[in-house]
Amino acid sequence: MKLSRPVSWFLLAFGVWSWFIWITFVKNLWNDASGLAFDDAGEPTAYFWVHLALAATSFLLGTAIGLIGLRGVRALRREVGAAGTAGSPGSTAGKAGSGGSTSGTPGSAGSAG
Template sequence: MKLSRSASWFLLAFGVWSWFIWVTFVRNLVKDASGLAFDDAGEPTAYFWVHLALAVTSFLLGTAVGVIGLRGVRALRRESREGSR
């Protein structure tokens, strides 16, 4: 399957965006002082574990989408270099 230039860049940007958003979210989750993520004893709550699982899943999906976009961008660049020869 061949991706267009715009689709490749969109997927790459989405992968980078996903990492940015979820890294920020995990940092905020770990620093949470509202009592949602950690109980009074400082132990992680179910809220923490569910949201950490969501973040890890999003990291993996964002990475996969970003890699697909990166491969598309690289293939298009390789194709344009070979076409100009």
């Protein structure tokens, strides 16, 4: 499957956003003084564990989505780079008779006796 440039960049931006948002959320959760995340004895509450699991899951999914976007962006850059060099002088890409044979005899490369 080939991703378009806008979709690839969106997915990559989503992954970066996820790192920023969820790491900030966990820091705030850890430093919570409202009594929701930690009880009076300083022990984590169910609220803490549920939100930590939510943050970890969202962080992992955001990372996976960001990696998909990164792969899409890198593939598009390779494609643009390959298209830019295919038509350059001295390139044999797409030319007739450029089957990789150096002997000058058509059909001699890769033929089995």
